[in-house]
Amino acid sequence: MSFATQLMDVALIIAFVVAVLAQIMSMIRLVLGPSTGDRILALDTMVVNAIGLIVLLGIAQGVRIYFEVSLIIAMLGFVSTVAYARFVLRGDIIE
Amino acid sequence: MSGEIIMTYAIAISLLVGAIFALVGAIGLLKFNDSMTRLHAPTKVGTVGIGAFLLASMLHSFTYGEGSMHELLIMAFLFVTAPISANFMAKVNIHRRACDTPPSPPRDDTWSTLNVPEEDKHVSDTAAPSHRI
Numbered sequence: 001m002s003f004a005t006q007l008m009d010v011a012l013i014i015a016f017v018v019a020v021l022a023q024i025m026s027m028i029r030l031v032l033g034p035s036t037g038d039r040i041l042a043l044d045t046m047v048v049n050a051i052g053l054i055v056l057l058g059i060a061q062g063v064r065i066y067f068e069v070s071l072i073i074a075m076l077g078f079v080s081t082v083a084y085a086r087f088v089l090r091g092d093i094i095e
Numbered sequence: 096m097s098g099e100i101i102m103t104y105a106i107a108i109s110l111l112v113g114a115i116f117a118l119v120g121a122i123g124l125l126k127f128n129d130s131m132t133r134l135h136a137p138t139k140v141g142t143v144g145i146g147a148f149l150l151a152s153m154l155h156s157f158t159y160g161e162g163s164m165h166e167l168l169i170m171a172f173l174f175v176t177a178p179i180s181a182n183f184m185a186k187v188n189i190h191r192r193a194c195d196t197p198p199s200p201p202r203d204d205t206w207s208t209l210n211v212p213e214e215d216k217h218v219s220d221t222a223a224p225s226h227r228i
Contacts (some may be wrong), residue, residue, distance in 0.1 A: 005105035011114075015148070018114040022121035022140070028135075029124050035193035037130050041184050045124055045137040048145060051169070052117060057149045059110075061154050067165045075171055078176040085183035087157040089190050089208070 015056055023049045040084050047077030102158040106151045113147030116140055126145055129192040134184055141177040 018072050023046060030042035053069045058066035116139055123136025149166040156163050188194045189208045200206060 002100065002103075003099045004107070008103050008107045008110070008187050011110040015110045015117075018118045022117045025121035026137070028163060035130050035188065036169060036191055037184050037188035038133060040187060041134060043219055044180055044184070044191075045120070045140060048122075048137070048141045048173075049117065051173075052113070052148050054103040055145070055152050056217075057112075057167075062121065062155070062159060064156070064160070064163065066213075067163075067169070070113045071169050071172070072186050074172050074176075078172075081180040082183055085180070085187045088187045089183075 005018055012056065012060055016053070016060075019053045019056060023053070036088050040081060040088070043084070044077065044081045047073065047081070051077070099158055102154055106154045106158070109147045109151035109154065113144045113151065116144035116147065120144060131185065134188070138177055140180050141173055145173055156172045176196060 026042045026045040026049065030046070032041055033039055051073055054066050054070045054073065058064070058070075086093050106156065120137045122140075124133055124210035127133045127136065149170050151167045153164065186208050189196060189206075192209075197206060
């Protein structure tokens with residue numbers, strides 16, 4: 001257990017705490033609103049933070065299976081953001 | 096052995112950079128006081144913050160495992176889609192008039208982003224004022 005490994009472990013813990021804090025902050029913005037654009041933005045930020053959390057989990061456990069999970073969540077997050085925005089803009093998702 | 100220590104430092108630095116950007120983006124999302132201003136901060140989380148986390152994951156797999164470049168795929172996807180979704184959210188803000196609306200166009204009646212379809216006129220007229228703060 002050298003100093004570098006200890007530093008990496010501390011940095012990993014800090015990154016976990018910060019990602020969770022960011023998730024909670026965007027959840028507060030999701031509740032507060034006030035406009036629809038802010039809620040879409042908060043949901044998009046929550047998806048991005050979830051990807052970050054999953055990537056950090058993959059680093060902490062040292063396994064490779066979390067790559068597919070984060071890729072699928074990234075795609076789903078983009079599609080859901082665009083669908084929500086399109087629904088507000090046009091009243092319909094696929095015209 | 097020395098290379099492994101340098102890589103471990105690099106992983107720690109990338110993790111800290113990603114954590115700083117994620118925190119700054121979340122604080123910006125919470126503290127800014129305008130819809131269009133709030134749009135500015137979280138787009139940095141999507142590119143630099145997650146990019147640094149993925150870089151750390153890549154370096155970690157090269158140092159302690161067999162190594163993989165798969166994370167570049169997520170990075171490329173996020174870098175491509177972040178401006179598109181930000182553009183859509185800005186259009187939503189303009190459409191709901193949550194920000195300063197653009198000046199009226201010289202020739203046409205209205206901008207297409209501000210336009211409401213004919214069959215939705217009654218819905219939008221009642222819903223729009225309640226969302227203005």
